[in-house]
Amino acid sequence: MLDRSCIEAIDPLLEILDGKWTLPLLLELFVGTRRFGELRRRLHPISPKTLTDRLRVLEEKGIITRTLYPGVPLHVEYELTERGWKLQPIFAAMWAWVQEDDLNANKKNQL
Amino acid sequence: MLDRSCIEAIDPLLEILDGKWTLPLLLELFVGTRRFGELRRRLHPISPKTLTDRLRVLEEKGIITRTLYPGVPLHVEYELTERGWKLQPIFAAMWAWVQEDDLNANKKNQL
DNA sequence: CGGCATCCCTTAGGATACTG
DNA sequence: CAGTATCCTAAGGGATGCCG
Secondary structure (H helix, E strand, C coil): CCCCHHHHHCHHHHHHHCCCCHHHHHHHHHHCCEEHHHHHHHCCCCCHHHHHHHHHHHHHCCCEEEEEECCCCCEEEEEECHHHHCCHHHHHHHHHHHHHHHHHHHHHHCC | CCCCHHHHHCHHHHHHHCCCCHHHHHHHHHHCCEEHHHHHHHCCCCCHHHHHHHHHHHHHCCCEEEEEECCCCCEEEEEECHHHHCCHHHHHHHHHHHHHHHHHHHHHHCC
């Protein structure tokens, strides 16, 4: 199933997921559409520069969309694309690992 | 399924997966037990320092084991622990994403 | 063979102030 | 509100040489 041929092929994905805040950011967007300030608060203490950088990269790679609603004050929404949503199983697998890992850790503590 | 509560919890996993070479390195170990020089060749152009650093971190976190076979020349083998093997579904999910993503890319190119 | 030790450098990311 | 513009630093990682 997994073999050496995967390694090169998986590289574009690693580029998408790269960056300290990318995974937490994506987790936020799996919950739902988010505004810039909302993301900033929830991902605290991320800096606005970093948040912008990551959002731009993900947009460029077709993982999220940026929608501007004109008016004052400004209103911008970030949302996963279809391609972005398909990343969810990866996070689900991560989450599953963490849960089982915690379970085992607790078992050991109870000995 | 996935919600905000996952975000903190998933952090230890992100620490494990952190680093430019960690995922390619783990992919190598999913294929099988590997020696230092073997990893170095297959992960070329990784530097020996970086490889050592990553191996030490993964060892410390209980993801891999390091086995020294005394003798000249030295012989060292790195192998996934049980905990490490359980990461495989995450990589499988990544691999699945990449495959479907490529499929879609090809479809579009054929239009 | 399987590493350390060293030195160097790039760059992701932080802090802060300002703007359309 | 949603960013940009600057400046700065910490550290991950590269290159190289030596050693048990």
